[in-house]
Each structure stands twice: as C-alpha cells, then as structure tokens.
Amino acid sequence: MIVDAECGMPLDLGKWECLWEQDADDSELNPDPNNLPVLDPKDQFLLLDPSASFGTHANHAASGSGTSTPSQHVTWLRKTEYLSRDSSYRQSPHGEQRPVAEAPIDVSRGAQIRDIEASFGAANDNFDLSTLKHPNKPNVTAVDSYEVLPDANIWANAYDLFRFSERPGDKPRPPDEDDPRLDCAVLRPMESEGDHFLAYYLTKDDDTAVDFKRTRLERPVNGVQDEDPTTFHFVRDYEVVKVEQEVSNELLLVLDDGQRNVKEELIPESEVMPSQPRAKGAYYKNIERKMLLKKKRINSYDQDTKKWHMIKVQHIRMDDDEAKEREEAEAEVKDPNYLLSAMDADAEGEVADAEGEVDTGDHEQAGGEEPIDPLDVLGD
Incomplete structure (x- = not known):
C-alpha cells in the first residue's frame, strides 16, 4: 500500500504495471474514449443529472404514500432564510415603504461654529452637580466641577x-x-x-x-x-x-x-x-x-x-x-486661526496672502526697479 503525500489517501499503485515497467500497456489507466469499459452499477448514478436524481427519489417516495407532490430541487449550498437577500425585497402587507428623504446638512464654517457653541450650552445649562454619579464608587459624591x-x-x-x-x-x-x-x-x-x-x-x-x-x-x-x-x-x-x-x-x-x-x-x-x-x-x-x-x-x-x-x-x-x-x-492653543493658517501653507512653506496669491519672497522695489542682490553689494 502506497500513501500519496499530497492528498493523504491510500492508493494501491501496484495494480498498474505501466507505472513501473517501460512499454507496458496503459489502457487501464488511459482507456480509449471510443471504447470505454463498463461502469460498475454502484457508480452509474454519478453520471445522472442531480436534479433528475432528486426528482426520481422524490417521486418514488410520493408513489409509496399514494400521493404525488411536485419535486423541488434544493442545492446543498442553500442560503439561509435570514441571510437571503430575497426576503429584504418582500413587500409589506401595508404597501411599499419608501425611505424618508433627510434634510441636507449645513457643513459651512459658520454652521460648525454655531453647532459647537450650542454644544457648550447643552452641557452646561441646567447642570446639577448632585446628579453626577461615580462609575465605580456609588458612595462618592461630587463637590465641585471644572472646565x-x-x-x-x-x-x-x-x-x-x-x-x-x-x-x-x-x-x-x-x-x-x-x-x-x-x-x-x-x-x-x-x-x-x-x-x-x-x-x-x-x-x-x-x-x-x-x-x-x-x-x-x-x-x-x-x-x-x-x-x-x-x-x-x-x-x-x-x-x-x-x-x-x-x-x-x-x-x-x-x-x-x-x-x-x-x-x-x-x-x-x-x-x-x-x-x-x-x-x-x-x-x-x-x-x-x-x-x-x-x-x-x-x-x-x-x-x-x-x-x-x-x-x-x-x-x-x-x-x-x-x-x-x-x-x-503656543499658537496651537492661543491662536484661533491656527488651523486655517496651517492649511494655507503649502508643502514648501509658502503662505498665501489675503488675495490668494502665494508669497515667494521676491518683491520689486518702488519705481519698477529690480531687487538688489546682496552679493552685488557685499561681494562674494
């Protein structure tokens, strides 16, 4: 008995001489398509259509009981009912329910500032210190609050x-x-x-x-x-x-x-x-x-x-x-426009002015004169 290392299945390869001897007859392993050997009766059902085979068994079972029921083919990889997408498309008895259109959300800077300021009021208005409870110590009471x-x-x-x-x-x-x-x-x-x-x-x-x-x-x-x-x-x-x-x-x-x-x-x-x-x-x-x-x-x-x-x-x-x-x-916590100024700076550190133009550091002098190079004055 020889065991295949890949599949782990016991295969008796000693029956086929063509695997061990040269110029041996390999018709048993490679049969002629026009002259196929007779299939064992136990394996003949493998050549049948799966749907026909299920229907045959169902009809035999129905004929034994005296009633005929239509056969239904059920695949072995059938999806469960609660995971099936078909159930989500079933209409309710009261008619089709359409999703309610939500109102558009204002994401402008002014709206964000308004919502942030409103959150402070929601957290501080009608604040009662006695309602605070410690998550782990029920006997501890709050005596003061800090921002x-x-x-x-x-x-x-x-x-x-x-x-x-x-x-x-x-x-x-x-x-x-x-x-x-x-x-x-x-x-x-x-x-x-x-x-x-x-x-x-x-x-x-x-x-x-x-x-x-x-x-x-x-x-x-x-x-x-x-x-x-x-x-x-x-x-x-x-x-x-x-x-x-x-x-x-x-x-x-x-x-x-x-x-x-x-x-x-x-x-x-x-x-x-x-x-x-x-x-x-x-x-x-x-x-x-x-x-x-x-x-x-x-x-x-x-x-x-x-x-x-x-x-x-x-x-x-x-x-x-x-x-x-x-x-x-310190500007990270002191300058209200810190994030805006950081967004205005590009990858090379150039900052855009109020009109959106990038300041590169090259400025012309008054009267249209060209800028003076310090090396021309001080020398190399």
Whole structure:
C-alpha cells in the first residue's frame, strides 16, 4: 500500500504495471474514449443529472404514500432564510415603504461654529452637580466641577513620564515622608561604549530644592536669573528598561481655582508667568513619552571621562530662534486661526496672502526697479 503525500489517501499503485515497467500497456489507466469499459452499477448514478436524481427519489417516495407532490430541487449550498437577500425585497402587507428623504446638512464654517457653541450650552445649562454619579464608587459624591482646558502656560514644553523600579534618592527615608528634591531632579543622557543610560542628579539638601522651585516659580518665563546657580550632585546611573512613544491615556492635570498665589509686585508687565491668575478650570497637557528606569550596575572598571559629578543649573533668556519656536507651539492653543493658517501653507512653506496669491519672497522695489542682490553689494 502506497500513501500519496499530497492528498493523504491510500492508493494501491501496484495494480498498474505501466507505472513501473517501460512499454507496458496503459489502457487501464488511459482507456480509449471510443471504447470505454463498463461502469460498475454502484457508480452509474454519478453520471445522472442531480436534479433528475432528486426528482426520481422524490417521486418514488410520493408513489409509496399514494400521493404525488411536485419535486423541488434544493442545492446543498442553500442560503439561509435570514441571510437571503430575497426576503429584504418582500413587500409589506401595508404597501411599499419608501425611505424618508433627510434634510441636507449645513457643513459651512459658520454652521460648525454655531453647532459647537450650542454644544457648550447643552452641557452646561441646567447642570446639577448632585446628579453626577461615580462609575465605580456609588458612595462618592461630587463637590465641585471644572472646565477642562489646555494649559497654555506650559503647552510649548515637552514632558516625559519616568517611572522608577524603586524609590530614587541617596538618603533612606520612611515611605510616608516626602522628598522635595525628587520633583526637581536632573537627568543627563549618557553613552559609554555603545551603552545608553541616564545620569541622575539631586540637590545636596532639601532647602536647596525648595529655594530652587520657589525662585523658578516667581521668575518670568523669559527672565534672567540674578541668584547664584543651583548645584546638583551626581547620585547614580539608571538604565532605560521600557519606552512608550505614544501615551494617550495619561495627562498632566492642574486643578486651578483661579486664585493668585504670588504677590502682584512679583509679576512684571508684559510677562506671562505660570502663577499668573487665570480662570477656574482643569488645565491639561499631554505627555510625550513614558519610560521605566532601573538602577544601573556599578562597574569599577568603567572609565567614563564624560561623567559629571556636579551640575550647576541657571536660568537664561531664550534666543530669537527659541522664542519663535515657543510662540509657534503656543499658537496651537492661543491662536484661533491656527488651523486655517496651517492649511494655507503649502508643502514648501509658502503662505498665501489675503488675495490668494502665494508669497515667494521676491518683491520689486518702488519705481519698477529690480531687487538688489546682496552679493552685488557685499561681494562674494
């Protein structure tokens, strides 16, 4: 017995000598079409028409009962009634139902603004704080509500979320004791023999960290630091275990009651400070990345000449490029026409003017004179 590897069917190929011997008679495998062998009676029904065969069996069954019923051919791939398209075209007893024509939807910019403003009224009018229910804690009641708004003061900053496998720091403290140095630490990217890691720095004591955060809060965004630099000391190195590039379920959230926390004389004119009073609301900022850190094993044989044992941090004024980059990032939440201006710019950065003409930067001087090439004046 020989088994075919393709079909997995047992085939006895030993009956046909033509498969094994040369010049053998192959008439058994390739019969003459004009002189076909007699088919076995058990296989003769395979040559009949399927519809005729079903009708024959149905007629025999009907003749046995004494009544004649018309035979109906049903295919073996028959569609079920609830999936058949024929049932959808059946008319209802009350007549044909035609779909109701819907009114056209106004998608103009003015209509969109109107609908958006109406949604605020639907969410805030007749608002009752007592009707709010916690989805998981039925005994918790709401005591106040805040409008959710983007935090324009920090929108230009990029924030990463770092998680440590254990509590960082160089001083053992009780779990319930807060360490004011941890929220103003410095992480410096490092590389040694192709290995990337982060160097972790903290202030020497708690008072230095508190003073650093206080002066940073009182200082304007683009102000100049008059105090001495703050010194951060090296603690240890950390390895990056996991990095998540897209963090869509975690945000920086600040609940602001609209109260002033800094004295008015500390706020210079024409300067925007994080502590400047603003409307009451819950201000959010998205997180760019999320990283998991663990302590890096200390190797005494590593000779890293780029390691800094001390870092002095001082606030300086932004240059023109940095200030422009910050303004462009803040325009996303401060400029109402931000999306429109972004759509007007083409792929090469050319911006269309009010008349729809593209400004390429080539302008003619008054009187029809051609523009002066700076190289003609200054030389090559």
